[in-house]
Amino acid sequence: MEKIELALDHIIEAVLSRIPSVVLGILILIAGSWLIGLILRIIRKRFERRSVDLSLRDFVASIVKFILYTMLILSVASMVGIQTTSFVAVLGAASLSIGLALQGSLSNFAGGVLILLFRPFRVGDYVSSASGAAGTIEKIDILYTTMRTSDGIAVFAPNGPLANTVITNYSSITKRRLEYKIGIAYESNIKEAREVILKVLNDDYRIMGTPKPEVRVSELADSAVNLVIWAWAPKEQFWEAYYENFERIKLALDANNITIPYPQQEMRIVNVPGTGDSGGSLGGDPPVTP
Incomplete structure (x- = not known):
């Protein structure tokens, strides 16, 4: 019975001796939480003034919040009397194990940090x-x-x-270049084809005057003279101008009798003397003369 009473006395003394540090730790925890909230509000206001991207705001705020709360908890635990050295060692070992298991996710995390920082x-x-x-x-x-x-x-x-x-x-630019590759027949007039195509492009209000549209010969192919066509349009109207002018160029070339050929192969049959048909039958016995 005396041993129990002594043990209880030791426990009570230990608890009473810890009360000031526990109370102080609670007060520091409350004050630290308030201070962390104040720091986060200041950071968010600074981001708003500088028009920082929302994704970057949330990311930086979450990282700062995690670091500050970790430091606060470790400080309070040390003040109360908890040995934080072993806790930090266990935390480091656990972080290493988790890092090895989540290499792909950590790579994505690092990539996200780079994207949010360099934009x-x-x-x-x-x-x-x-x-x-x-x-x-x-x-x-x-x-x-x-x-x-x-x-x-x-x-x-x-x-x-x-x-x-x-x-x-594609959004960091103000204009984009339209490029077409069209082949015309060798019999067609290159100069006339150029004038027809440039007229189609210049009549479109979406095509910019500077740089000017260009039509150049890019290749003398097997069955066509290939032309490359360049023109510039604002990025917001690029796709509409691209597809509509493609069709207009084709119709304009047809209207001016400028042919767009398709691949062809020429076959020649050559008769070699002595192998051709001389009027007799192609097979069987030779004809019998009376």
């Missing part, structure tokens, strides 16, 4: 990558970037490969 594209841009992904950017997350293709399909591209490949951003 090769933004929400609303139309991009294509060498990996085959193409579409309008709808959302940039830490691990994946969401795109919407021209036919309305959602594409989720991992940020790791996306950040390490060649990215073509």
Whole structure:
């Protein structure tokens, strides 16, 4: 009975001796939480003033919040009397194990950080990558970037490969070049064909005057003289101008009797003396003369 009473006395003394540090730890936890909230509000206001992208705001805020709360919890635990050295060692070992198990996800995470920091594209841009992904950017997350293709399909591209490949951003330009390759017959007049095509392009209000449209001979092919046609249009009207002028050029060439040939092969039959038909039968016994 005396041993139990002694044990209880030790426990009570230990608890009483810890009360000031526990109370102080609770107060620091409350004050630290308030201070972290204040820091996050200041960061968000700074981002709003500088018009920082929303995806980058959320990403930086979440990282800062995680770091500050981790430091606060470790400080309070150390103040209360909890040994944090072993806790940090266990946390480091667990982080290493998780990192090895999630190498692909960490690669995507690093890619997301690079995309959010260097901003090769933004929400609303139309991009294509060498990996085959193409579409309008709808959302940039830490691990994946969401795109919407021209036919309305959602594409989720991992940020790791996306950040390490060649990215073509079509929205960062103000104009795009239309390019056609059309073949005309060798009998057709190249100068007349050029004038017809340039008239079609110059009559379209969407085609820009600077740089001027050009029509040049690109190749003397087997069955046609190939022409390459260049013209510029604002990026918002590029596709409409591209397809409509393609059709107009074809109709204008037809109206001016300028032929667009198709591949042909010429076959010649040569009669070799002594092998041709001399009026007799092709097979069997030779004709009998009376």
